[in-house]
Amino acid sequence: MAEELFKEFREHSVSEFFRKNAAMLGYTGKIRSLTTIVHEGVTNAIDAAEEAGVLPKVNVIIKRVNEEPEHFKIVIEDNAAGIPKEYIPNVFGKMLAGTKLHRYMQSRGQQGIGISGSVMYGQITSGKPTTVVTSTGNGEIVRADVMIDVDRNEGKILNEEKFKGKWQGTRVEIDAKDVSYMRSRYGPFNYLRMTAIANPHTHITFVEPDGTLTVFERGTDKVPERPKPMPLHPWGIMSDDLLVLAKHTKGRTVASFLSAELSRVSKRKAEEVCRLAGISPNKKPSELTWEEAERIVSAFKQVKLYAPPTSGLRPIGAVDIENGMRKILNPEFTYSITRPPKVYRGGLPFIVEVGIAYGGNAGKVAEGKGEGEEGENEVGMELVRFANRAPLIFDQGGCAITAAIRSIEWRRYGVDPATAPITLFVNVVSAYVPYTSAGKQSIADEPEVLNEIRAAVMEAARELRRFLYRRIRLKERQERAGIFEQYLPIIAKKAAVLAGVKEPDIKLLLKKVTGVEHAKEGEN
Numbered sequence: 001m002a003e004e005l006f007k008e009f010r011e012h013s014v015s016e017f018f019r020k021n022a023a024m025l026g027y028t029g030k031i032r033s034l035t036t037i038v039h040e041g042v043t044n045a046i047d048a049a050e051e052a053g054v055l056p057k058v059n060v061i062i063k064r065v066n067e068e069p070e071h072f073k074i075v076i077e078d079n080a081a082g083i084p085k086e087y088i089p090n091v092f093g094k095m096l097a098g099t100k101l102h103r104y105m106q107s108r109g110q111q112g113i114g115i116s117g118s119v120m121y122g123q124i125t126s127g128k129p130t131t132v133v134t135s136t137g138n139g140e141i142v143r144a145d146v147m148i149d150v151d152r153n154e155g156k157i158l159n160e161e162k163f164k165g166k167w168q169g170t171r172v173e174i175d176a177k178d179v180s181y182m183r184s185r186y187g188p189f190n191y192l193r194m195t196a197i198a199n200p201h202t203h204i205t206f207v208e209p210d211g212t213l214t215v216f217e218r219g220t221d222k223v224p225e226r227p228k229p230m231p232l233h234p235w236g237i238m239s240d241d242l243l244v245l246a247k248h249t250k251g252r253t254v255a256s257f258l259s260a261e262l263s264r265v266s267k268r269k270a271e272e273v274c275r276l277a278g279i280s281p282n283k284k285p286s287e288l289t290w291e292e293a294e295r296i297v298s299a300f301k302q303v304k305l306y307a308p309p310t311s312g313l314r315p316i317g318a319v320d321i322e323n324g325m326r327k328i329l330n331p332e333f334t335y336s337i338t339r340p341p342k343v344y345r346g347g348l349p350f351i352v353e354v355g356i357a358y359g360g361n362a363g364k365v366a367e368g369k370g371e372g373e374e375g376e377n378e379v380g381m382e383l384v385r386f387a388n389r390a391p392l393i394f395d396q397g398g399c400a401i402t403a404a405i406r407s408i409e410w411r412r413y414g415v416d417p418a419t420a421p422i423t424l425f426v427n428v429v430s431a432y433v434p435y436t437s438a439g440k441q442s443i444a445d446e447p448e449v450l451n452e453i454r455a456a457v458m459e460a461a462r463e464l465r466r467f468l469y470r471r472i473r474l475k476e477r478q479e480r481a482g483i484f485e486q487y488l489p490i491i492a493k494k495a496a497v498l499a500g501v502k503e504p505d506i507k508l509l510l511k512k513v514t515g516v517e518h519a520k521e522g523e524n
Contacts, residue, residue, distance in 0.1 A: 025114075025117040025121075025438050025439050026039075026117075026394065026438075026439030026440070026441060027117070027121050030070065030178060030179050030180035031179075031180050031181075031182055031184065031186050031187055032186060032393075032394055033121065033176070033178070033179045034062070034072065034074070034176070034179035034180065034181060034187070034188060035186060035187055035188050035191050035393060035394075036118070036121075036439070037074050037118045037121065037122070037174055037176060037179075038060060038062075038074060038076070038188040038191060038192070039114075039191060039390070039391075039393075040114035040115050040117065040118045041060075041074070041076035041115065041118065041172055041174075042058055042060065042076060042191075042192070042195060042204075043114065043390050044078075044114065044115050045058045045076060045077075045078035045080065045170070046058065046078075046195075046199060046202055046389075048078060048080035048081065048170070049078055049079060049080040049202075050223065050224055050226065051080070051081070051226060052080045052081040053223060053226065054079060054080065054223065055201055055202070055203070055218065055221065055223055056078065056079070056080075056199070056201065056202040056203070057078070057079040057202075057203045057205075058076065058077070058078055058202060058203070058204050058205070059075070059076070059077040059078075059204075059205045059207075060074075060075070060076055060188070060192065060204065060205070060206045060207070061073075061074075061075040061206075061207040062074055062075075062181060062188060062207070062208060062209050063075070063207070063209055064209050065175065068177075069180075070177060070178055070179060070180055071126070071175075071176075071177045071179075072175075072176060072179055072181065072209065073173060073174070073175050073176075074173070074174045074176065075171065075172070075173050075174075076171070076172050077169060077170070077171040077172075078169050078170055078171075079168065079169045080168075080169055080170060081136060081137070081168070081169075082134045082135045082136035082137060082168055082169055082170055083132075083134045083136070083170055084136060085134075085142050085144075088132055088134070088142070088144050088146060088155070088157065089146065089154065089155030089156065089157055090155060091115065091116075091155075092115060092116055092119050092130060092132055092146045092155055092172075093116055093119060093146050093147065093148045093149070093154060093155015093156065094116060094148075094153055094154055094155050114440075115172070116148065116155070117438075118130075118174055119146060119147075119148060119155075119174065120148050120150070121174075121176060122174040122175050122176040123147055123148060125176050125177040125178050125179075126175045126176055126177045128175040129145040129146055129147040129158055130145070130146050130147075130172060130173065130174050130175070131143065131144070131145055131146075131172070131173040132144050132145075132146055132170065132171070132172055132173075133170070133171040133173075134169070134170040134171070135165065135167055135168050135169065136168065137168035139164055139165070139166070140162055140163075140164065140165075141162065141163050141164070141165045141167060142160065142161075142162055143160070143161050143162075143163075144157045144159065144160045144161075145157065145158040145159040145160075146158070181208070181209050183208070185364075185393075186393055186394065188206070189206065189208065189214070190393070191391055191393055192204055192206050192214075192216060193216070193328060194384050194386070194391035194393075195216075195389075195390070195391055196216035196324070196327075196328060197324040197325060197327075197328050197329075197384070197425065198316060198321075198324065198386045198389040198390075198391065198425075198427060199316075199324075199389050200218060200219035200220045200316075200320050200323050200324040200327065201218055201219075201220050201221070201222060201223060201224065201320075202216075202218055203215075203216070203217060203218045204216040216328075217327075219320070219323045219324055219327050220320060220323065224314045225314060226314075228311045228312055229312055230263060230309055230311050230312035230349075230431065231261055231262055231263045232245070232261075232262055232263065232348065233262065233263045233264060233305075233308035233309075233343050233348070233349055234262050234263075234264070234265060234297075234300040234303075234305060235300070235305070235308065235343040237262070237297060237300070238297065238345065239290060239293040239294045239297055240293075242288070242293045242296060242297065243288060243290070243293050245257070245261045245262075246285040246286060246288050246293075247286065249261050249285050251285055252284070252285075253281060253282045253283065253284070253285070254270075254274055254279060254280070254281055254282070254283045254284075254285055254288065254296075255267060255270040255271050255274055255281035255282070256270070257285040258270035258273060258274075258296075263308060263309050264305045264306045264307075264308065264309070265305070269303055269305065272303055273296060273299045273300055273303055274296075274299075276299035276302055276303070277292065277295035277296045277298070277299040278295060279292050279295065279296065307340065307341055308341050308342075308343050308349035309341075309349070310341050310349065310351065312349075312431050313341065313349065313350075313351055313429050313430070313431065314429070315338050315351045315353050315427070315429045316338070316353055316389060316427060317338055317353075318336040318337055318338050318353075318355075319336075321336040321338075321353060321355040321425060321427075322334050322335070322336045322355065324355075325355055325357045325362075325423065325425060326357075328361070329357050329360050329361045329362045329423055330360040330361055331357035331358055331359050331360035331361070331362045331423070332358055332359030332360055333357070333358040333359060333464065333467045334355065334356065334357045334358075335355070335356050335460055335463040335464065335467075336353065336354065336355035336356070336425070336460070337353065337354050337355075337456055337459055337460055338351065338353045339351060339352045339353070339354075339452060339455070339456050342448055342452050343448065344430075344434065344446045344447075344448040344449050345434075345446060345448070348430055348431055348432050349430065349431070350428060350429060350430035350433075350448075350449060350452075351428075351429040351430070352426070352427070352428055352429075352449075352452045352453050352456045353425075353426070353427040353428075353429065353456070354424070354425065354426050354427075354453075354456040354457050354459070354460045355424075355425035355460070356422065356423070356424055356425070356457075356460040356461065356463070356464055357422065357423045357425070358420070358421060358422050358464060358467065358468075359421055360421075362382065362421050362422055362423040363380055363381065363382050363420070363421035363422060363423060364380045364381070364382045380417065380418055380419060380420070380421075381410075381415075381417040381418075381420055381422045381423075381424060382422065382423045382424065383396070383401070383402065383405055383424050383426070384423060384424070384425050384426070385399060385401045385402070385426055385443075386425070386426065386427040386428070387427070387428050387429075387430075387433045387435070387440070387443060388427075388428075388429055388430070388433060389427060389429075390440075392440075392441050392442060392443070393441065394439070394441040394442075395436070395437075395439070395441040395442035396442070398436060398442050399436075399441075399442035399443050400442075400443045400444060400445040400446065400449050400450045400453065401426045401428070401443060401453055403445055403450060404426075404450050404451075404453035404454040404457060405424065405426075405453075405457060407454060408454065408457060408458060408461065410461070412465075413461040413462065413464060413465040413468075414464075414465050414468045414469065415461070415464065415465075415468075422464075424457065424460075426453060426456075426457065428443055428449065428453070434446050434449065488506055489506060492504055492506045
């Protein structure tokens with residue numbers, strides 16, 4: 001029986017697995033599939049520009065093909081450094097290949113699956129290759145049609161041509177069927193709107209299928225400093241992480257290995273950890289056993305260490321978050337905070353940023369009914385989630401950010417989430433965000449991450465409560481001043497009659513009373 005069963009045993013490539021499980025990459029539903037293609041292309045474009053040290057300029061065009069209702073061409077163009085010709089097949093046609101997964105530094109993409117997944121989705125729905133036009137600024141522009149050999153997980157160039165030009169950057173054209181365009185909260189327009197909020201240094205031009213042009217101007221001319229790869233931090237590191245590092249270290253002893261491969265660990269601290277773990281500091285790292293690694297991990301919890309470094313992280317920053325929210329939402333009130341770094345399981349540092357906006361265009365936006373329709377404002381709290389500045393549009397219910405927001409008693413802060421015109425902005429920054437799936441649309445509820453999000457949101461909510469209370473007091477003072485203005489002339493007239501004197505001119509008195517009220521308001 002066993003021999004009979006195993007006659008069907010086969011090996012499968014990564015590409016074949018994701019071709020049969022495209023939903024794991026986010027390709028489920030016609031609107032979501034289109035937004036996922038835009039997401040993968042735009043995140044790569046902004047990452048590439050930042051690594052090149054230039055202000056990102058991204059053009060996105062979605063156009064209908066042959067007037068078919070569910071057939072579109074998605075064009076995404078950037079102004080980054082371009083892609084060398086020999087890397088085109090691997091970048092766009094080979095899954096789990098890229099420049100990000102092996103480096104512990106912040107980036108929007110991190111698995112080496114995203115853009116090749118988009119190429120594959122276009123290929124299996126339309127049967128057509130993806131066109132890539134790129135130049136590294138050497139005067140030569142390369143145009144190539146790329147398809148994926150699913151069985152081998154390899155990219156294949158079908159057609160290639162070269163021509164001269166001064167342009168630099170990359171343009172990707174993906175032909176996809178079974179997708180639908182709507183200007184809804186789940187569509188490309190809202191995705192780009194949210195991207196503009198979290199990336200005020202990025203200029204985005206968007207052309208919709210009906211020809212509508214929208215330009216999201218950049219709010220700052222400062223390019224974020226390029227993050228640097230950083231070692232793991234002992235807080236939250238696991239035994240397996242330690243043993244993997246030990247296999248590849250250049251350190252000759254356990255003590256030198258710990259101080260060289262982990263951040264914030266000096267030679268003295270490494271020797272103290274070895275003593276607490278009962279391990280010789282001169283032992284070879286390659287000879288460490290699982291039990292010894294567990295003892296080292298436990299010993300680190302007994303040693304005082306500096307907080308993790310942030311050289312590999314680039315948060316947006318409180319000022320830029322507020323600028324982005326003001327530019328897009330025009331609120332009455334806004335407040336933001338960037339928390340100090342923390343560490344979650346695996347020794348990876350992360351930072352939580354929160355912004356809150358009240359009034360203006362803040363709050364939920366109703367879904368449109370078709371192409372080019374904006375929808376009308378809905379009252380209620382709008383939660384916008386980000387990971388490394390990239391919007392998380394889908395899978396909101398299973399995200400740690402949503403869980404943290406739902407755990408807060410909002411009425412304590414004078415807010416009813418069902419009716420308040422509030423936009424709540426949450427960005428989780430990490431060298432490796434703990435996504436729940438390869439689709440990268442929700443964050444796993446790691447306890448450290450969830451608790452930090454909750455603490456940051458409550459701090460922002462306290463500032464909103466102060467603003468709302470000040471506004472209530474202002475309204476009460478204005479009402480009191482209105483009562484004076486309405487009834488004081490009547491009282492003065494009646495009093496003059498009773499006293500048998502001439503009715504006084506109370507204009508000066510009214511000005512004095514209301515002036516005092518306004519002066520108090522200004523002081524507060």
